Amino acid sequence: MGVEPWDRDVLAKDEMQLTPDPVSAALDDHIYFSKEASSGGRGFGGGGCGCN
Amino acid sequence: MTGQKKGSVSTALAAATCTLLGATPSAPVQADESPGWSFDTALLYYGESDDRVQDASLNVLAKRSFLDDKTLTLGLSVDALTGASPSGAIAQDFPQTFTRPSGNDVYTVPAGELPLDDTFRDTRVALSASWEQPFARLYRGSVGVTASDEYDYTHAGINARLSRDFNQRNTTLSFGVAFAQDDISPVGGTPAALSPMLDVSDLGNRRGDETKDVIDAVIGMTQVVSRNLLVQLNYSYSSASGYLTDPYKVLTLVDGVTGEAVPRAGTPGIDGPSHEFRFESRPDERTKHSLFGQAKYYRHGKVLDASYRYMTDDWEIDSHTLDLRYRIPWGDARFVEPHLRYYTQSEADFFRVSLTEGEPLPLYASSDYRLGDFDALTAGLKYGWMTSGGNEWNLRLEWYMQRGELDESQLIGNQPGMVEYPDLDAIIFQVGYRFGR
Numbered sequence: 001m002g003v004e005p006w007d008r009d010v011l012a013k014d015e016m017q018l019t020p021d022p023v024s025a026a027l028d029d030h031i032y033f034s035k036e037a038s039s040g041g042r043g044f045g046g047g048g049c050g051c052n
Numbered sequence: 053m054t055g056q057k058k059g060s061v062s063t064a065l066a067a068a069t070c071t072l073l074g075a076t077p078s079a080p081v082q083a084d085e086s087p088g089w090s091f092d093t094a095l096l097y098y099g100e101s102d103d104r105v106q107d108a109s110l111n112v113l114a115k116r117s118f119l120d121d122k123t124l125t126l127g128l129s130v131d132a133l134t135g136a137s138p139s140g141a142i143a144q145d146f147p148q149t150f151t152r153p154s155g156n157d158v159y160t161v162p163a164g165e166l167p168l169d170d171t172f173r174d175t176r177v178a179l180s181a182s183w184e185q186p187f188a189r190l191y192r193g194s195v196g197v198t199a200s201d202e203y204d205y206t207h208a209g210i211n212a213r214l215s216r217d218f219n220q221r222n223t224t225l226s227f228g229v230a231f232a233q234d235d236i237s238p239v240g241g242t243p244a245a246l247s248p249m250l251d252v253s254d255l256g257n258r259r260g261d262e263t264k265d266v267i268d269a270v271i272g273m274t275q276v277v278s279r280n281l282l283v284q285l286n287y288s289y290s291s292a293s294g295y296l297t298d299p300y301k302v303l304t305l306v307d308g309v310t311g312e313a314v315p316r317a318g319t320p321g322i323d324g325p326s327h328e329f330r331f332e333s334r335p336d337e338r339t340k341h342s343l344f345g346q347a348k349y350y351r352h353g354k355v356l357d358a359s360y361r362y363m364t365d366d367w368e369i370d371s372h373t374l375d376l377r378y379r380i381p382w383g384d385a386r387f388v389e390p391h392l393r394y395y396t397q398s399e400a401d402f403f404r405v406s407l408t409e410g411e412p413l414p415l416y417a418s419s420d421y422r423l424g425d426f427d428a429l430t431a432g433l434k435y436g437w438m439t440s441g442g443n444e445w446n447l448r449l450e451w452y453m454q455r456g457e458l459d460e461s462q463l464i465g466n467q468p469g470m471v472e473y474p475d476l477d478a479i480i481f482q483v484g485y486r487f488g489r
Contacts, residue, residue, distance in 0.1 A: 002222030007279045015355045015379050016348050018274070018284055023094045023111050023484065024448065026129075031098060031480065035454070037397055037423055038371040040288050041344035041361035044211060044230045044268040049176065049200065
């Protein structure tokens with residue numbers, strides 16, 4: 001399992017990062033934290049909001 | 053070139069893992085970035101149907117890269133919230149009058165309509181800052197702070213993360229912790245648990261401000277499986293203690309035979325609630341465990357991003373979340389990305405449709421639909437394009453829906469047919485611009 005250093009070109013692409021769009025990911029976390037009883041998993045759990 | 057790529061990938065991988073273990077704002081770091089600032093900005097509109105919650109949100113994530121792969125990330129988020137939210141009371145065949153949370157006024161909900169509290173209006177400002185850097189040969193570490201403020205809620209938090217590469221940097225293990233302290237200052241004061249809604253100007257059941265502490269810990273592993281496949285597995289633990297109740301939610305006290313709201317004897321000459329409503333009560337401890345797995349797969353320029361999360365907590369809520377994104381290049385400088393998300397949760401053990409007159413009050417009770425039994429689906433599309441200067445614009449349009457079910461054994465009298473789970477439909481629209489990268 002794994003690859004040699006010279007086989008990492010694809011993995012280096014922006015779109016292959018685990019969170020390629022951190023702002024959208026944070027916004028989604030905030031929305032779902034506000035509307036559902038679960039949070040976190042990907043990173044720290046949501047919080048910092050007295051959401052209605 | 054090879055060496056550069058190796059550095060780029062391993063650093064990005066480690067940084068991505070490390071980043072993901074923390075608050076989402078910080079971005080994966082690319083080792084080949086030259087020192088300087090880059091910005092990630094977004095305007096978001098979130099709108100629920102039936103005049104429920106509307107949110108306009110401005111977001112900026114600024115990253116300063118330094119030599120030696122050190123980065124400073126600063127985040128700003130401003131939300132303007134308006135609209136109405138279900139109060140927790142049930143719909144009835146007759147009009148119902150409620151005292152507003154401030155205790156200054158009343159509002160009336162027509163017969164047959166779901167009671168919504170329409171006084172919801174707030175501005176929220178959130179800030180974050182984090183510093184991340186490599187040390188020793190195979191380690192990366194970061195520390196960060198978070199803070200947010202809204203009219204009735206403030207949050208302050210700190211976090212730290214550490215990751216180490218193994219196996220020729222094909223495996224990265226990470227550990228992160230976060231601590232937060234939140235202060236809750238409800239409009240009109242904090243209502244005592246299960247106390248009745250009172251007349252206008254009667255704040256006899258209100259208490260002072262409350263606090264909540266949250267400790268989070270995440271252990272994660274990221275593994276390069278092949279040239280085209282990357283996987284991640286996280287275990288998360290979260291422990292919250294303090295005031296976990298929603299101070300604005302109530303339950304209807306109903307007649308044990310008819311299931312209808314019990315009329316309240318008001319005070320002559322003073323406005324007040326027409327029926328008996330009780331403020332909700334939740335435990336002051338909650339422990340959550342989550343398992344999260346994600347895979348990224350690349351084939352012929354397309355990228356599949358699939359993730360799954362299982363969560364369980366000591367409120368007896370279990371949830372499953374499946375998220376799929378498929379990024380498809382469109383020409384040299386554009387892409388489209390369909391997104392599908394499915395979520396399902398079971399209800400909290402103290403979730404109840406209503407309280408029954410004559411029965412002893414339970415220790416904990418809430419009819420907040422977010423603690424109920426429901427499924428949710430998100431379907432959407434993102435479209436992005438690169439400018440000639442190398443910056444990126446993107447648009448995102450998504451539809452979010454919740455469909456829930458009430459436990460029929462909890463419905464009494466003529467509640468079946470009248471009382472339903474408050475289904476939710478919402479639109480998410482976002483414009484993003486990334487520059488300076």
